[in-house]
Amino acid sequence: MEVNIQSVKFDASKQLIEFVEKKMSRLERFEDSATGVDVVFKLDKDNEKGNKVALVTLHVPGNDILTEQRARTFEEAIDLALDAIKRQIEKRRDK
Numbered sequence: 001m002e003v004n005i006q007s008v009k010f011d012a013s014k015q016l017i018e019f020v021e022k023k024m025s026r027l028e029r030f031e032d033s034a035t036g037v038d039v040v041f042k043l044d045k046d047n048e049k050g051n052k053v054a055l056v057t058l059h060v061p062g063n064d065i066l067t068e069q070r071a072r073t074f075e076e077a078i079d080l081a082l083d084a085i086k087r088q089i090e091k092r093r094d095k
Contacts, residue, residue, distance in 0.1 A: 001028050002036035012041060016074055023078055027058060030089050035059045041074055056081040065089065 003024045005017055024037045040055040050070045054077035058065040065088045069080040 001025065001034055004036065004038045005041070006039070007041040008043070010041075010043060012074075016041075019075055020078055023082055024056075026082070027085065030086055031058065031060055031065075033061055035061070039078070044070060046070070050077070052077050054078050054081050056085060058085055065092075 001024070003021050005012060005020055020039055024039065027034060027037065036059045038057040038059070042053040042055070044051045044053050050072040052072065052074045053068065053070045054074060055068045056066070056078075065085055067081045067084040067088070069077045069084065071077040071080060
């Protein structure tokens with residue numbers, strides 16, 4: 001599965017990129033028809049909820065699965081996004 005990572009107005013560290021690729025590769029276990037995933041990192045001005053935003057789009061035939069999560073670190077936002085995508089995959093299977 002192809003993982004595309006984009007960071008808006010900053011350069012993502014190599015460590016962050018490796019973390020994301022490792023986490024996103026786990027999605028293949030839950031949705032084997034997935035063709036790729038796009039991850040966009042943004043910095044926000046809202047420090048109260050967390051100023052790190054991760055927008056994750058999982059490309060699946062039919063409909064893409066999309067989630068946007070914010071946290072104090074990008075790693076935490078990715079973990080939250082992964083959990084949200086897993087829940088959405090389970091909901092699709094139940095239908």
